[in-house]
Amino acid sequence: MTQVELAEGLHVVIGGHFPKCNTLVIIDNEVVVVDPGCGIEDLRAFLMTQNLTLNDVGTVILSHIHPDHITHAVRLNRLSRCRIAANEITTPLFNDKEKMKNFLGFDRTNPVRPLWEKLVNSRMFGALEDGRVDEELQNGDKFALGNCTLRMLYTPGHLPDHMCIEILEPNLVFAADIDLTEFGPYYGHPNSSISDFKDSIRRLQHNNYRGLISGHLKEPLIEDYKTALAAYQRIIGIREDLVLAAIMDGAGSVPEITLNPIIYPSLTDPVYLQFETWMIEHHVASLLQRGLIEEKKKRYEAL
Template sequence: MTAFVTIADGVHLVRIPMPGGGLPYSLAYLIEDGNGRLHVVDPGSPTVEAAGALSRAMDALGRSPEDVAGIVVTHLHADHAGGVAALREATGAPVLMHEREASAAAAIVRGLPSPDFAAWGVPAERRPELAAASSAPSSAALPTPDVLLADGDLLDVPGRRIRVLWTPGHTPGHLCLHDEEADLVFTGDHVLPTINSGLGLGGPTPSNPIADYLVGLRRIGALDSRALPGHEEPFTGLAERTAALAEHHLGRAREVAAHPEGTVWDVARTLTWTGGWDALRGFTLLSALAQTALHRDFVALGGLDAG
């Protein structure tokens, strides 16, 4: 595997290996600024292998850790932000993330309540499995920002206009980045080329994550720029992909609306799942139930009428 792939002038993709046997890698990006320094987007997992992949890419670019001017985090999940602490220690560079994501990370550190499995109608024999899957992530992998970002901010990247776009849904403070002159959108996990990202994966929010996500899809889709996602590969056709993702969630909401009675468990069993309901175990089952609960709330709030 090559150390990096150049996507556009001064923008380089680095495949960061992921542990666990699921997706093989996340995608980090190295952005060169007009002063010859680097800005890292999503350094990846908190492993030696991940740090080594970034180090090799910088070496291949003829750069050292001292050349890193900033570390931007699209969202708090460990496969994107777990390597922040080690990279900050090696480079001394500040860590930047959206202010809402910083609040979500702090809430996770304090401890989030587990879902009410009884209220969801989960059979007693399946509850221990789900309780284990719902354990909070290690606070050691959560990023601590030095700089808080807000929607519409321009990053301090000399020679480039990179704007912060707040796109909640996957997590409360997920952000995308729009390089306005290169017409590139760093989409994190908000939009992936073939995978449907889970929603509501950063703790409770005052608004419905599905409704929030649909707003963000419309905003990002309107750019129709080349997409640089957090997994898989860069792609074009962003407008078509965001429309397909929106229809996926609206279709799921219509499925849920067709079964207004029963518990979350009862409704989830009637829905269409990629690998089939019976194949869902542990975290995938927990995610399916959580998504069903979010869709029920979305329907109850009139989301289908708005959509």
């Protein structure tokens, strides 16, 4: 178990990269856990260092519905009887995982669904188990603890339900999957949106936080986060250039473009090919919208 103390009573238990995530733990007049994706064992080990147990967890807040962020939440609720809080979009998806699967593009007609379910079940414990959200949150809602107040900030794009959690004292933001990893922004679902993602990045850049807490970096606090966000956003543009280059080289359809994967270069797994396909589809839509390519006889051509 690795943890980083950001301020008194404010800790990040490091889960790191997918299929885990970093877990924010706030120890105040209540113990609040945001995104328990570090795993219950590491969370328990961390709490022990603070003379606490899983039973002391009062609330779990979920940033969005992705399995690597909600994993262990249902089990934690079962063990500690903590309440679970999520925003109004995440709530019905968490309570009914069939709705979650549809939301993520893995409805019953998707042939990759069984393989995706297998990946989630083997790597992200309990993420497909139906749960129950006790408290529904909305954009701007505050969550007051003794010394610290949390505020919900909707930041769609990665997924429509993605939200960051602002920690008003000491003025930090837990940015979940606006994670500043080298991989870059992830928008690999049919309802992800590149333009919403860019708007959300801009929203974070306009606010003056003391630092941004990444949901996946092993050194989670980035103080110069405005520069880091600009570099992170540039990855979207680089990918878009590569998609345009592929079309200019004669790839006229998404399957032809993904023959030489752009997002996941060493791709072999059909689940990742699905993610790649959805991301490329968003770029093709963006190129069409910007008038850089056109569709002729069901094939894309560069203009």
